[in-house]
Amino acid sequence: MYSEKVMDHFTNPRNVGVIDDANGVGEVGNAKCGDIMKIYLKVEDSIIKDVKFKTFGCGAAIATSSMVTEMVKGKTLEEALEISNAAVAEALDGLPPIKMHCSNLAADALHAAIKDYIEKKGK
Amino acid sequence: MRRIYFDHSATTAVDPEVAKIVLEYMSNKFGNPSSVHGFGREAHQAVDIARGQVAALLNAEPNEIFFTSGGTESDNLALKGIAYANRKKGNHIITTQIEHHAIFHTCEYLEKQGFKVTYLPVDENAMISLDDLKKAITDDTILISVMFANNEVGTIQPVKEIGKIAREKGIYFHTDAVQAVGSIPIDVKEMNIDLLSLSGHKFYAPKGTGAIYIRKGVHIEPQQLGGAHERNMRAGTENVPGIAGLGKASELARQNMDENIKVLSGMRDRLIAGITKTIPYVKLNGHPTLRLPGNVNVSFSYVEGESLLLNLDLKGIGASSGSACTSGSLDPSHVLLAMGLKHETAHGSLRISLGKDNTEEDIDYALQVLPPIIEKLRSMSPLYDQALKEKKQA
Numbered sequence: 001m002y003s004e005k006v007m008d009h010f011t012n013p014r015n016v017g018v019i020d021d022a023n024g025v026g027e028v029g030n031a032k033c034g035d036i037m038k039i040y041l042k043v044e045d046s047i048i049k050d051v052k053f054k055t056f057g058c059g060a061a062i063a064t065s066s067m068v069t070e071m072v073k074g075k076t077l078e079e080a081l082e083i084s085n086a087a088v089a090e091a092l093d094g095l096p097p098i099k100m101h102c103s104n105l106a107a108d109a110l111h112a113a114i115k116d117y118i119e120k121k122g123k
Numbered sequence: 124m125r126r127i128y129f130d131h132s133a134t135t136a137v138d139p140e141v142a143k144i145v146l147e148y149m150s151n152k153f154g155n156p157s158s159v160h161g162f163g164r165e166a167h168q169a170v171d172i173a174r175g176q177v178a179a180l181l182n183a184e185p186n187e188i189f190f191t192s193g194g195t196e197s198d199n200l201a202l203k204g205i206a207y208a209n210r211k212k213g214n215h216i217i218t219t220q221i222e223h224h225a226i227f228h229t230c231e232y233l234e235k236q237g238f239k240v241t242y243l244p245v246d247e248n249a250m251i252s253l254d255d256l257k258k259a260i261t262d263d264t265i266l267i268s269v270m271f272a273n274n275e276v277g278t279i280q281p282v283k284e285i286g287k288i289a290r291e292k293g294i295y296f297h298t299d300a301v302q303a304v305g306s307i308p309i310d311v312k313e314m315n316i317d318l319l320s321l322s323g324h325k326f327y328a329p330k331g332t333g334a335i336y337i338r339k340g341v342h343i344e345p346q347q348l349g350g351a352h353e354r355n356m357r358a359g360t361e362n363v364p365g366i367a368g369l370g371k372a373s374e375l376a377r378q379n380m381d382e383n384i385k386v387l388s389g390m391r392d393r394l395i396a397g398i399t400k401t402i403p404y405v406k407l408n409g410h411p412t413l414r415l416p417g418n419v420n421v422s423f424s425y426v427e428g429e430s431l432l433l434n435l436d437l438k439g440i441g442a443s444s445g446s447a448c449t450s451g452s453l454d455p456s457h458v459l460l461a462m463g464l465k466h467e468t469a470h471g472s473l474r475i476s477l478g479k480d481n482t483e484e485d486i487d488y489a490l491q492v493l494p495p496i497i498e499k500l501r502s503m504s505p506l507y508d509q510a511l512k513e514k515k516q517a
Contacts, residue, residue, distance in 0.1 A: 013503065034467055035427070036506060054503055055503055056426075056505055056507075057427050057430065059429055061427070062430060062503065
């Protein structure tokens, strides 16, 4: 059902945790299937220096959260905003079709965190 | 790695004694039971013996047992068969909100054909109310179909009382007993049951085997037409190896039932006690006492079911969940929701269903590996963080 990469990220998720002094936090959820993802960003000079996540969800939800944190670390905000849910799924060698809309919210959570950073900075 | 099978409500391994008979009727005694020659008579005799063995398990008469391909076919035959045969008497069927999809989807089909269906609610233990049942009965009610024991949470319904109510009102009573047959005693006469569905692969017979009990005198309309097999009730050459295996499994279940109940319920209770003692924020789903001997169903708050199953699988344990993500739909178990569980709690459910080959060591292993898995998943859960924060503030 899941690719080896998905199982690798599910079994050994990267960047799990909370950044206490995060300057961007994004949380998204799929109300129906119940998955919730929260991403913490530490942005310096428009570059994502650190990123961590917490996720309540299935194997795909955890794996996509882990993968997106790996993909985004060290990137500029502009580059990070270009990452889509499809790109995350592709980086994991694909997801079962039903997981595409119920569990792959990772890029949405990332974008929400970036939006939060930009809003906070604007204030 | 140690491998433990804890999903016996999904299916069971064929018992070696059953497999031996199945093989015999696949290879050496392969005749068609409809043939008049010796090969055919040999096969016919095997079907007759099995019919008697299944009947004995239910305290039915052999001529009240009809072989099918399994529980789903039996459920379809019972509901459609009664509905179409009794359309002139009425068009109302009563069932429950926690039935298997074989009942649900058949009811939905019948609704499209003009029948009305009442779906009885259940309480927090998945038990129906007999008062609700009585109130739901109308002059048009022709059938009451209530499952014997729930496949997810193991709750056993008051079948005898339901049958009594139905009998007094002249309404047919069908029970989907797929999870109960072979696990707990069933007496169709004493329990006022008119029709009963069973499935062989839930109690150590092969998959694709099943039967329906139809009380003598109950007329139903056959749903599969063709030859005169099964006394015109179910056309199609009999699955002789499977039927012979189902018969043997029935005999073994009858012989070993008391011992199996004692051993399984002991392990079940130890597992429930161990889980609830060592892991916080856990809820037992289903009735605390009126439950199948091998059924454990618990919900872990702040944990998602599929992640839990995958982690258990990595430790060699095969179990099941009511989580949406394991079912192919986005909604969690309709049974857990009908019992009043919140979506997020229903998502974190785990069903461990024990079988005759499980051991006390299996229970020890489960109790050893579960707490760290729950702890790991909670440490990743934003919901758990939130709960701890709220607890601190309170």
